[in-house]
Amino acid sequence: MKFGIIVFPGSNCDIDCYHVLKDVMKKDVEYVWHDRDDIDDFDCIVLPGGFSYGDYLRCGAVAQFSKAMEQVKIHAAKGKLVLGICNGFQILTEAGLLPGALVRNQKLKFICDTVALKVENIDTPFTNCYGAGEIINIPIAHGEGNYVVDETTLEEMKKNQQILFTYQENPNGSISAIAGICNEGKNVLGMMPHPERAGEGLLGNSDGIGIFQSIIAYLEGGSKDAK
Numbered sequence: 076m077k078f079g080i081i082v083f084p085g086s087n088c089d090i091d092c093y094h095v096l097k098d099v100m101k102k103d104v105e106y107v108w109h110d111r112d113d114i115d116d117f118d119c120i121v122l123p124g125g126f127s128y129g130d131y132l133r134c135g136a137v138a139q140f141s142k143a144m145e146q147v148k149i150h151a152a153k154g155k156l157v158l159g160i161c162n163g164f165q166i167l168t169e170a171g172l173l174p175g176a177l178v179r180n181q182k183l184k185f186i187c188d189t190v191a192l193k194v195e196n197i198d199t200p201f202t203n204c205y206g207a208g209e210i211i212n213i214p215i216a217h218g219e220g221n222y223v224v225d226e227t228t229l230e231e232m233k234k235n236q237q238i239l240f241t242y243q244e245n246p247n248g249s250i251s252a253i254a255g256i257c258n259e260g261k262n263v264l265g266m267m268p269h270p271e272r273a274g275e276g277l278l279g280n281s282d283g284i285g286i287f288q289s290i291i292a293y294l295e296g297g298s299k300d301a302k
């Protein structure tokens with residue numbers, strides 16, 4: 076099992092993701108510079124948080140045109156796993172791999188905090204190690220985390236159980252308090268909160284580790300299949 080972390084100019088959570096996968100989860104993991112076009116080897120691709128290309132235009136709007144993202148689309152189309160965290164979530168919506176968009180926080184301020192999330196669907200490769208409806212505390216740090224989507228798509232997403240995490244107290248104005256969603260195939264997850272910042276006891280919070288455990292359990296075949 077091998078994880079690949081795509082690194083763009085301006086990514087700044089790549090090292091945290093590497094650390095949690097390598098040192099905490101003891102898995103094989105490699106950094107992948109954004110101009111690489113050979114990602115066949117990886118079982119799960121991580122798009123880390125940060126400020127890719129300085130967040131000019133819209134967050135993620137430039138990163139979506141990278142060579143690596145062309146390959147991520149092929150990887151996702153095969154049903155392989157993609158985890159986009161914060162800026163990674165923004166890139167996934169810009170690339171059309173997830174519906175909707177992330178716009179500026181309702182109060183127009185960058186928010187850095189730890190927030191309570193509800194795990195809405197545990198029947199996915201990313202959440203199978205959590206309990207149904209479990210409340211977890213995960214850090215957020217974003218200026219554009221306000222999730223928007225049209226009503227028809229939102230209804231479809233609800234019907235398909237694509238909303239995986241919601242905020243208990245909506246910090247940024249996201250529609251339906253959405254903090255994380257997956258695609259219809261359940262193999263692509265985008266979330267604004269940072270599970271890698273809550274990945275071990277040393278940090279005082281390990282609530283995020285369940286996401287990495289879930290992915291590993293899924294890849295090892297010990298959990299339910301992606302639908």
Ligand SMILES: NC(=O)CC[C@H](N)C(=O)O
Pocket residue numbers: 123124125126127130134160161162163216217218219220
């Ligand atoms: N932590 C992050 O990935 C931040 C994402 C993006 N730069 C924002 O401010 O919304």
